[in-house]
Amino acid sequence: MSMNDFAVLSTGRKMPLVGLGTWKSEPGQVKQAVIWALQSGYRHIDCAPIYGNEPEIGEAFQEMMGPEKGIRREDVFVTSKLWNTKHHPDDVEPSLLKTLKDLKLEYLDLYLIHWPYLLSRRGDTSFPRNEDGTLLYDNIDYKLTWAAMEKLVGKGLVRAIGLSNFNSRQIDDILSVASIKPTVLQVESHPYLAQVELLAHCRDRSLVMTAYSPLGSPDRAWKHPEEPVLLEExxxxxxxxxxxxxxxxxxxxxxxxxGVVTIPKSITQSRIKENIQVFDFTLEPEEMNQVTALHRGWRYIVPTITVSYITVSHIIQQSTKFYMAFNTGVTLKQNIMLKLLF
Known part of the structure; x- marks a missing residue:
């Protein structure tokens, strides 16, 4: 990539517009994928502890970065995320330190709050549950989590902080109290979910948007055979x-x-190379509009929850009105409250 192929954060730091996503890259596969990416010119790797592969990514970093290895640490933009069970202010720094240890790094370029909701700290599981199998939530305000994130910047452990899967109202909640403003919002985005309004909201507030699942996440285990296939559009x-x-x-x-940062995932060498070879041509303005017009409000990353024989993900995809209700939680049949992942 050339130096023109970056988004510039509000901190002045340059963030490569194409990075390697590592969600769904299994241990035993992800190290080689990261090595191929770095060899192919990638200088942006997106990680998260919940993906279960940060130690192996760290092995790739150790092998590829450093004096006399051809790639300097300061030339690689590394993102990771704070998981939902770690929102308590006392847990934020220890969680980051664990990520740094696993990635074999001294600092992160960007640290995101992965989701705006908090799961219970109880036990060591990433998805604590009640006896009836429902997720066990906690009620710590994410603004308190943000204050703890800000301290990481002051300690030099992270260069920038940001948000993931937050909506516009939640972004403004954080901005209302932030001493250090979020620099990035990472969300699902692709032609079927263009996020035009949210992108404008971010631009107005000097946030860079990052798109995960930009190709429609066709390799995810729970895809439905009747869903639209983005790559066949x-x-x-x-x-x-x-x-x-x-x-x-x-x-x-x-x-x-x-201007949207994009983090396609692949473990195939040829596709890793292809995905970054996008800076040698330019789409015409009408072609850009044509792709944007494919928007249909379709989310590929939707949890499926069945309540009283109603599949909630189906309701969300079929009705914009219901989707907006589910964005904040909605009560179905007596006291059953569904809190979804966005």
Missing amino acids: PAIAALAKKYNKTPAQIIIRWQTQR
């Missing part, structure tokens, strides 16, 4: 043919051309 296929690119490259180019 005819309009994108036509652009791919015109520019002699893959559909994935067209989608990534669309995101980067509108």
